[in-house]
Amino acid sequence: MAEEKKAGKSKLVIMLIAVIVLLIVIGGAAIWWFMLRSTAAPTPAEVAQQKLQNTKFIDLGSLVTNLQSADGSTHYIQVQIQLKTYDPSVETSVKTFMPEIRNGILLLLSAQNADTVSQPAVRDQLLQKIKAQVNQILETDGGALKNPPADKAPPIASVYFASFVVQ
Known part of the structure; x- marks a missing residue:
């Protein structure tokens, strides 16, 4: 026991x-x-560093089209456009939808008036329209989706003219 x-x-x-x-x-x-x-949430400096590492510029090449003219003469515009993104995978989507993107940009350019397109304010508006056009195409998979997803940042952050010639 x-x-x-x-x-x-x-x-x-x-x-x-x-x-x-x-x-x-x-x-x-x-x-x-x-x-x-x-x-702790990442500091603004850390976020900026992350964006800098992921920054990608995509060249759309040179685009040439005619402009609207009030005096009846023929005027042309030649631009080279760069797209800025923070998502390196966007480049594949841009290449996939390149014909659609270039067509949309050419339509926007050809609707411009030769007398006003060289003004800085008009150029800035044109850049914003191009950005909206490209983002619309990329976010809806070339129109396959009816509405772009609202919870994501747009794929293209900025659009730049690498060259801009009006003749």
Whole structure:
């Protein structure tokens, strides 16, 4: 009987030690989870650095079309356009929809008036229209989707003229 009490006490001591060790491990994990792990949002500098690393410029090549003219003469515009994105995978989509993108841009350019297209304000508006046109094509998969997803940032961040010639 004395041996049974010793065996029972030793089992109790082992279980007690196991429970204490388990509580220490759980407590340590809780302290790490709530206090030591990094939960801080990235700083603006970190976000900027990440964007800089992912920045990609996509060249659409040279586009030439005629312009609207009030005096009846023929005027042409030649532009080279660069698209800026922070998602390197967008380049594949741009290449896929390149004919559609170029067509949309040519339609926008040919609707411009030769007398006003050289004004800086008109150029800025034209860049914004090109950006909207390209984003619309990319976000709707060339028109396959009715509405672009509202929760994502647009694929093209900016549009730039690498060259701009009106004749």
